Amino acid sequence: EVQLVESGGGLVQPGGSLRLSCAASGFTFSSYEMNWVRQAPGKGLEWVSYISSSGSTIYYADSVKGRFTISRDNAKNSLYLQMNSLRAEDTAVYYCAREGVYANPDVWGQGTTVTVSS
Amino acid sequence: NFMLTQPHSVSESPGKTVTISCTRSSGSIASNYVQWYQQRPGSSPTTVIYEDNQRPSGVPDRFSGSIDSSSNSASLTISGLKTEDEADYYCQSYDSSNHWVFGGGTKLTVL
Numbered sequence: 001e002v003q004l005v006e007s008g009g010g011l012v013q014p015g016g017s018l019r020l021s022c023a024a025s026g027f028t029f030s031s032y033e034m035n036w037v038r039q040a041p042g043k044g045l046e047w048v049s050y051i052s053s054s055g056s057t058i059y060y061a062d063s064v065k066g067r068f069t070i071s072r073d074n075a076k077n078s079l080y081l082q083m084n085s086l087r088a089e090d091t092a093v094y095y096c097a098r099e100g101v102y103a104n105p106d107v108w109g110q111g112t113t114v115t116v117s118s
Numbered sequence: 119n120f121m122l123t124q125p126h127s128v129s130e131s132p133g134k135t136v137t138i139s140c141t142r143s144s145g146s147i148a149s150n151y152v153q154w155y156q157q158r159p160g161s162s163p164t165t166v167i168y169e170d171n172q173r174p175s176g177v178p179d180r181f182s183g184s185i186d187s188s189s190n191s192a193s194l195t196i197s198g199l200k201t202e203d204e205a206d207y208y209c210q211s212y213d214s215s216n217h218w219v220f221g222g223g224t225k226l227t228v229l
Contacts, residue, residue, distance in 0.1 A: 035218065045155075045163065045208055047218040059217060095162060102169055103151045104210060105218065108162035 002026040002107050009112030010024050016086050016116070022079040022096030022109055030054075030074035033099040036081050038092035039111075048094070049081065064090075084118045120144045122221035129227040134199050138224045140209030141191040150212040152192040154183055154204050157223075158204045166207075167194060196226075204228045 003098040036048040049070040050059040058070055069082040078106070079096050093111040100106025121143040131135040140152065152170050155163035165174050167183035170192065180200075185192045192211075196203055209221040 037218070037220075044223040045210075045220040047220065048218065055136065061217075064185065102151070102153075103212070104151070104165065104168055105155075105163070105166060106168075107166070110162055 001041035002098075004098065005017075005105055006094065006096055006109040006112035009094065009114045011117065012086055013118050014087060014116055017082070017084045018086065018114060020081040020094055020096075020112055020114070022081075024077045024079065024098075027098075027107075029054065029072075029077040034072060034107045035097045035099060035105065036070060036079075036080045037095045037097050037108075038090075038114075039091045039095070039103065040089075043092075046092075051079070083114070086114075088116050090114060091116050120219065121217055122209050122211060124207075124209060124221040124224045126222070127225040127227065128157070129229055130199055131209060131229055132199050132201060133198040135195060136199060136226065138194045138207050138209075139189075139191050139198075140193070140221050141189065142211070145191045146187065147185050147192055147211075148187050152180075152183070152185060153210045154192075154194045155207065155210065156203075159205075186219045199228050201228050 003025045005023045012018050013061045035050045038048050051070045055072050068083045070079045093113050095111045097105035098107040123131040123141045156166045158161040166177050166181045171183040176223050180197045182195045206223045208223045
């Protein structure tokens with residue numbers, strides 16, 4: 001079964017850091033581009049970051065550029081999101097999503113919740 | 119960059135047909151494919167339409183997608199509404215760098 005499982009969310013103070021992980025299984029992880037997408041409470045979906053299958057190409061949304069770092073370990077079938085200088089507006093459910101053959105998200109994880117609050 | 123604007127909510131009765139619009143603020147709606155996702159409360163999104171009008175396997179043919187260049191919008195139409203269709207629906211396309219752009223979402227109520 002194709003599956004993505006996120007972990008690492010939690011409560012963090014403004015200015016703090018958190019590292020999210022996404023464990024992939026059921027498919028050849030190293031062949032797929034991956035993304036992080038977030039959803040603030042009661043709000044819509046927002047693309048956060050992209051990483052190519054090899055990790056050589058990376059993009060960020062302007063809202064997180066300079067604060068978040070995406071990475072992957074193909075040997076461990078894992079995707080990561082290092083989040084620094086967190087703000088209240090970063091509070092959201094964070095999903096990892098596989099980029100399918102049509103360049104759209106075709107597999108989503110269950111999400112992990114990040115709450116930034118003092 | 120552009121925005122995708124959806125109605126905040128729509129409602130319709132079981133058995134009826136509903137259409138959800140997704141209007142692109144700038145640039146042609148036809149320049150990039152549009153996808154549609156269904157998200158039930160507490161769940162992750164799932165694809166109901168990809169590449170404007172294609173249905174993934176397992177999605178009933180009650181779901182259909184289209185684009186209209188004259189209104190610069192995409193539409194998701196659900197016919198023969200069922201209570202299980204009640205969910206949030208999001209359209210998605212791509213910006214000039216091929217990054218995902220999502221609409222704000224539409225809450226569908228089937229009552």
